[in-house]
Amino acid sequence: MTTLSTPPPGSTNRTSDTAGKAPSTGRSRRGAQAPARVGRRRGNTGFVLACLLPALVLFTVFMVIPTVNVFRTSLYTWGGFSPDKQFVGLDNFRHLLDDQQFVRAFQNTVALLVVVTVVTMGMGLFLAAIMTRQRLRGRNLYRFVLYIPNVLSVVVIAAIFSAVYDQDNGLINGTLRLLSLDGLQQVWLGNQKIVLYSVAIAMVWQSLGYYMVLYMAGMASIPEELYEASALDGASGTRQFFAITLPLIWESLRTTLTFFVMSAVNLSFVLVRAMTGGGPDGSSDVLLNYMYKQAYTNSSYGYGMAIGVVIFAFSFLVSLLVSRATKREPLQF
């Protein structure tokens, strides 16, 4: 549920352990044994253990062990509940290649990833630039509204969009009928050709505000003089965007891009799970949803976990590739 962070604005020239906002003295003494250094030296070990153990036990039991289990059981055929578990090596993975449903879910995931990433990032950047550079009146109100979807649950968003997309009485089709444009009406979630776009729109709707706010924070820390100087040289707003804004928030852009991949894989799952269930006929299925179906509903637990391993490897690889491909010399200001 949690993905890592984007560095604070302008963090390109900061060390990683100063993310907070507290007074800035003493930062260099990281890890110093403050209390122990003055007097009372007797056993810190007990205190450290008492503080650390509860968290570590919970973390190990509910995160480490289940994660290890995902990888381990991907090598078995196992229903999940029955005791008979058979080691089959990489057989599950071999089956995946012949599984049309899996291939389709994979394609859908990749398509959603590409489309949603490009659109969300592009629009987010554009809006953030407009809001910071043009000093729009009512900026805070816009920001407030645009960020709303980020606090709503996915079930709510799915329900909102099924109300918007409703075949007979939905916001879109109802409006089209009102305008006598009945010909344009669509079965937004029931048409195999359209459903994936309908899901993509909901995903963009959900995450746009979040990324806009993030980029706005990054842009706010760019010194005003840079823009003033370039304006005197006659640079247009567009030029300023590409020559100043974009290069200077590049690092934060990179980080969000890397983590966007992971959160988009997850978002597509929860949204599809609530909105279409992967239908009609698997045309909006995504990887995690297919995994959940196999492992939980279909009781092909080992097979489901093999899918899980593929998703894990896939999103890790994509994140790595994106991070590599976008690497630039960090600029400072």
Place this chain on the structure above:
Amino acid sequence: MTTINSSPRPRLGRALTYALVTAIALAIAVPVAWVLLASLKQKSEFFASPWTLPKGLHIQNYVAAFLDAHMGQYFLTSVLVTVLALVLVLAVSVPAAYVIARYEFRGRRVVEFALLAGLFVNVNYIVVPIFLMLVDWDRALIDVFPGGFFIDNPGVLSLVYAATSIPFTIYLLTAYFRSIPVEYEEAAALDGASRFRIMTQVMLPMARPAVTTVILFDFLAYWNDFIISLTLLPGDNKTLQVGLLNLFTAQKAAADYGRLYAGMVIVIVPVLLLYALIQRRLIEGMASGGVKG
């Protein structure tokens, strides 16, 4: 800025900009507002134009959602689970984060690395293994708890929520603890405060901004989750989101829009109110710590 460019072109551009941004804001606000309004409509009104205002306050939708669909009961479950999970995650994460930030001990790097790696493990990958593990535990304890203990237990759900947000919580708190100067602790130690007192009465109050941020993000994650609670609470005792999901599925079959919209409002309003109250804090927290729930 405006003094430099005052030709008519930028002014037109500015109008276009306003139009565009307003259009996007409307695209977000209208569906939400529409649901809020439609929750007051009668059944017959749903088949008319979607743009009409409700004719009267049709409160029956809410009665149906609260009582018939048990949303009231689910609401209580959600509150309970969320509060308990927040208490749990703070109780274990604050001390751990403090120790990681301030004490030198063997294995600290390993612990830190493991927790950092944990940030990359999404709960959606491991929800089924967690479910099966709990089923296993129930089976092992069948003599003690014939009805099962771990599955269908809101307390256990809280524990799972807390556990799976530990990496994020500790990550954020550790970073903040490290930014607080050591002198405060030294002074407290000189005054003879115990290590425990230094942690709880000196450092914890100073870390309040970070704790607030963590509470906000964890709250949203717990309150809005449905995958974990759907899996771990298969019985009658559901959370609000799963209840809404059921209403949603029922609506597809019976076209009972009013009840669904009322249910959505019950879920949306508390979060929206909270958001309106703390939006500055939330957005600042996001920009400085930068996290996605």
